[in-house]
Amino acid sequence: MLLKDGRVCVGIEKERLTRRKHDGGNDSAAITYCLDAEGIGIGDLTLVVQCANFDIPDRARFAGARLFAGSIHPPIVTISHHLAHAWSAAGTSPFDTCGILILDGCGSPLGQCTDLDGVTLPAGLDAPDAAMWCEKDSFYRFDGRHMTTLAKDFSPLARQDLAAPMRMRTTRHSIGGFYSAVSHYVFGNLDDVGKLMGLAPYGRPGMVPHRAFDMRDGRIFVADGWQAAFDRPASDYPAFRADFQYYADIARWAQGEVETAVAALFRARLAQHPSPQLCYAGGVALNAVANARLLDEGIVGDLYMEPAAGDNGLALGCAYHGWIEVLGRDKVPHDGSTCFGRHYETDAIAAALTGAPSDWSIERLDTAVLIDRAAALLAQGSTLAWFRDGSEFGPRALGRRSILAHPGTPGIGDHINANIKFREDFRPFAPAVLPEHAASCFVSGRNSPYMILIDRTRPEMAEVLRNVTHVDGTARVQTVDRSWNPDFAALIDAFYAATGLPVLLNTSLNRRGMPMVERPDEAVALFAETALDALVLQDVLITKRR
Structure with a gap:
């Protein structure tokens, strides 16, 4: 993602170039695409801002040699996961000031968060492994120039019982992690977690008599006990088709549980930090059914959902953080477009x-x-x-x-x-x-x-x-x-x-x-x-x- 004078001039997701879905790691292909589209080189950049979970990329190497190897220019700044999500929403939203809720499966570990100044951390972060507990939801205030962290919640990484048919694949208590786990159980892969939302309307209500989430002291936790009932994971697409109604019933249950949990979290955060203008990002913000419920039930008023709400949007947030926070420039109004690719002549x-x-x-x-x-x-x-x-x-x-x-x-x-x-x-x-x-x-x-x-x-x-x-x-x-x-x-x-x-x-x-x-x-x-x-x-x- 490349900003020029505060406006996005070009951006691309690496998977579009390598033709491998969800391709991550080394960023050289995407950076080259952006530079070539603008006709510039590395030396023309003023600043680079980066974000990656668990690993802080070295300027010389990140899953292979990077374009910045052998040079001290441009300077590189690193920010943490939820902060990058928040800046992606702040930079592209139509609001001058706003609250921002981030909700996903797994953000940065506590030990690598760069946005903890002044925030009261939730109880329980004195565990021996707490430095590796990861962000699961965060709430910010953007005043037009600065981002302030108002609330953050963390979750330990899930214990990986490889023999368990239903297992959390990211953090133990995240809404996004729950949705990913159910999607993997139903489809046998994580190619497109959003498929679960499309399957849910084929399910029958009340077929899964379990509660997936608990709300305690304004925090969301994944409940215990329901996982044992799930013992028929789909091994492949024919297995899924052969037991279609069973998996559709699970999808309907999971979708409903997520909608209820999202609504509860929004109510809790807005009760603590009222925000008439609200932004929303993180992978869970792509759930169109849950989003509509927030509006239909009047839980939120003026809501902006960042279109690249998933991890592709991190690059967008890094760029805006660099322009506004690091370089101290004014936010430039965004025209609403998500079309950042280069033109082909x-x-x-x-x-x-x-x-x-x-x-x-x-x-x-x-x-x-x-x-x-x-x-x-x-x-x-x-x-x-x-x-x-x-x-x-x-x-x-x-x-x-x-x-x-x-x-x-x-x-x-x-x-x-x-x-x-x-x-x-x-x-x-x-x-x-x-x-x-x-x-x-x-x-x-x-x-x-x-x-x-x-x-x-x-x-x-x-x-x-x-x-x-x-x-x-x-x-x-x-x-x-x-x-x-x-x-x-x-x-x-x-x-x-x-x-x-x-x-x-x-x-x-x-x-x-x-x-x-x-x-x-x-x-x-x-x-x-x-x-x-x-x-x-x-x-x-x-x-x-x-």
């Missing part, structure tokens, strides 16, 4: 299409014509890959690296899951809607530009929005912001003109197990190997001749 598009099959139609078009042609294809029931401008930073495709379709065409959602995404059939799709039409399609109609809030589809719209409405009548809505997503908004406008429906089905441009597409050649390869009908590659429209 005509030569990169042409190179990606070299050797294209003879049965592809390839046309370079003016933007207005391109959008009208794309909208017409979508109106006719085609599936369309949409690759325009710089990619999104964070886990959601918001109209730069998207697969799009008509939300009302019968069977098209199942077709995308089976023949394009190659993923589980219970996974839902998001509706992308223009803000002025949100209330006519969804019950609350609230602003949701980052696809991390659910709404309910209006009953009268259920049929025409069948592919973007989940089995329980909910939808993870994206309200498309024209100011930073003008071409995507224009496409929905054109689709609305053609169909009378101001909504598109939107899902990420990738297939199961693959990071979101970053480069033109990756988009072309995905188009070739799947059942996609058309691809918009910047100003080029590619279709497969039938």
Whole structure:
């Protein structure tokens, strides 16, 4: 992540470059991408801020040689995990001052926290191993220039009983750790913890008679005793499918327990530290159902959820900490965009299409014509890959690296899951809607530009929005912001003109197990190997001749 004059100019997640999901460790590839996009070198940087759990990266090596090896410039500052999350929210939020709640699975160990000045630590941190107890939730106040820690809670690392079917894989008492443990039990992997939220509506209420969390003195603890009831972990996808209802029931239970725990923690922190304007980050903040409950129940008022709420957002927070806190500069208002990727020029598009099959139609078009042609294809029931401008930073495709379709065409959602995404059939799709039409399609109609809030589809719209409405009548809505997503908004406008429906089905441009597409050649390869009908590659429209 690179800031220039207080504004994000470019940012990328390493997995998009290496094509390995959740790729971590050495940061050289991501740094090189950012420097190359701006046409600068290491010597042009004023400051580097870094963050990593348990290990403080050496300037010369971190899982391999780093770009900073052999030089004392630029200076490197290290901050801890939750503090970086907090700065990511403070820097991108629309608020001048705010409270910030961080909630995740595992932050920095106590012994490496850099944000403890003035904070009263919870009882119990006198254990012999307390230096390795890790952050699980933190609450901050940002006054426009400085970050103040108001409350922090810690948890010991979970004891790893490798024979236990259900085991906490991070800290003993974190909400995020609980959700990850259940997800691993249900799916047999941690590739996409968010799948549990999509599975939960298929479950039956009351099938798991256990309480997962206790609230004591304003602190959340994972309860004891429930783990013994879980003795049938899914070994693979066929095992999961063979006992689908059992795992769906567990997902529903876990989702409900998390929602209750999140709501309780918000109430406790806001009772101690009232904050009319509140930011929220950390991996748990990606739970769109729990987020909606906070608003629906009036637990929070003015809430900003950082779009890259997971650990990808740490780089964003490090950059803002460096600009505002270390360099002492003023916060520069952020335009709300999450699209920090580099732009690919005509030569990169042409190179990606070299050797294209003879049965592809390839046309370079003016933007207005391109959008009208794309909208017409979508109106006719085609599936369309949409690759325009710089990619999104964070886990959601918001109209730069998207697969799009008509939300009302019968069977098209199942077709995308089976023949394009190659993923589980219970996974839902998001509706992308223009803000002025949100209330006519969804019950609350609230602003949701980052696809991390659910709404309910209006009953009268259920049929025409069948592919973007989940089995329980909910939808993870994206309200498309024209100011930073003008071409995507224009496409929905054109689709609305053609169909009378101001909504598109939107899902990420990738297939199961693959990071979101970053480069033109990756988009072309995905188009070739799947059942996609058309691809918009910047100003080029590619279709497969039938």
